[in-house]
């Protein structure tokens with residue numbers, strides 16, 4: 001019997017396993033190896049806090065591309081939504097922990113299938129994969145526990161890297177005033193009321209921390225720092241807007257594309273509409289356009305446009321954005337646009353050393369510093385023993401931008417010699433350098449299903465449905 005081993009059991013790996021189990025009509029063994037984070041939940045959906053909401057409306061969060069209403073239908077099984085109308089439920093931004101329950105429930109139904117004729121033997125191993133060696137058409141996975149796992153196919157779905165670290169003049173490893181992991185339980189170490197918390201970053205992770213501090217009724221000052229100084233924008237009520245992306249878009253240079261988008265943004269502004277509509281219209285083409293750009297243009301996009309793109313593209317629920325606006329108005333929250341250079345520990349405070357946009361050096365003293373800078377996107381800096389070993393042995397290689405793993409169109413990883421592997425595949429945020437947009441459920445669910453279909457040698461491919469995320 002063929003064995004497929006999936007390393008990483010967050011959304012991507014779990015849904016790859018679920019798709020193999022639900023689509024296979026032949027005998028198959030699927031082994032889901034997951035360590036550190038709870039299986040089915042990964043980083044995003046393992047939060048236990050109710051104030052951490054999805055940033056995509058429920059109607060666009062089905063885990064199954066061929067069943068677009070699957071998540072909303074599942075929500076109907078929960079009593080807390082009994083009084084919510086169908087229209088409201090589709091547009092709601094539900095707590096992320098509920099989404100984690102959804103993915104876990106999908107996994108459970110295939111781990112312990114009700115159908116006695118089920119062809120797929122699916123099992124979960126709670127362990128960390130450290131290495132994979134390839135002998136011909138077979139792989140052996142080494143686990144931290146020492147137990148080897150043999151497989152015919154290996155899928156890498158290890159998700160995002162942890163945030164990068166900052167230079168510091170003294171080791172901060174045991175300093176309770178610095179939290180390198182924003183998902184650790186920092187709430188137990190809050191400074192006294194009236195203290196000062198500094199967040200390194202102003203993106204979605206920083207927003208999670210800000211809303212949790214409010215939920216904990218912590219009264220003090222919060223400063224969030226990033227190079228762009230941009231907070232995520234709120235979802236909004238959109239309009240029907242014509243397609244403006246020409247057919248030859250994937251062959252255009254960045255400069256022309258940027259000009260095209262700028263013209264549409266200006267047109268929308270003249271119509272008193274949100275220019276983000278122009279960015280949304282690009283979404284169905286983003287991956288193709290990205291693949292068509294030259295390496296130099298990709299680097300230029302990352303340097304000049306990526307921060308703004310992310311703040312417009314990854315929007316947050318209106319209620320969460322209102323909370324940020326209130327905190328800014330009441331001066332409980334300050335946003336600083338500066339480059340974080342280093343940290344230093346003093347007796348009475350931690351210091352965050354900055355360089356401002358005007359090239360001035362400045363230090364901000366904090367009672368607690370939380371690293372919310374988001375995932376480190378440099379593959380060569382990975383601290384994952386698995387990825388380091390695989391890069392070292394040449395089983396995988398990094399993409400041209402050093403942002404993730406190099407793959408071909410079928411997600412087969414490329415060896416150090418540039419050859420497509422017949423054994424190893426990768427999906428999820430590891431494909432960032434190859435696809436750019438590979439972070440949210442609407443992209444990842446398609447990858448998970450396509451991977452399963454290609455392993456099962458099914459010709460069909462997952463429907464790629466892009467639902468523009470407007471509040472209606």
Ligand SMILES: Cc1cc2nc3c(=O)[nH]c(=O)nc-3n(C[C@H](O)[C@H](O)[C@H](O)COP(=O)(O)OP(=O)(O)OC[C@H]3O[C@@H](n4cnc5c(N)ncnc54)[C@H](O)[C@@H]3O)c2cc1C
Nearest residue numbers: 008010011012035037042043044054055129159428440441
């Ligand atoms: C805070 C947050 C909120 C988000 N909110 C939304 C949202 O509302 N809507 C949306 O569409 N998207 C959202 N996303 C984006 C997206 O859904 C997630 O990033 C997605 O869940 C990624 O899943 P993944 O399985 O690829 O990676 P991960 O969730 O990172 O899972 C990877 C798993 O692999 C395990 N692992 C790694 N290495 C090994 C190894 N060597 N051996 C064994 N196990 C290993 C990890 O411990 C982890 O469990 C959010 C992301 C974050 C971080």
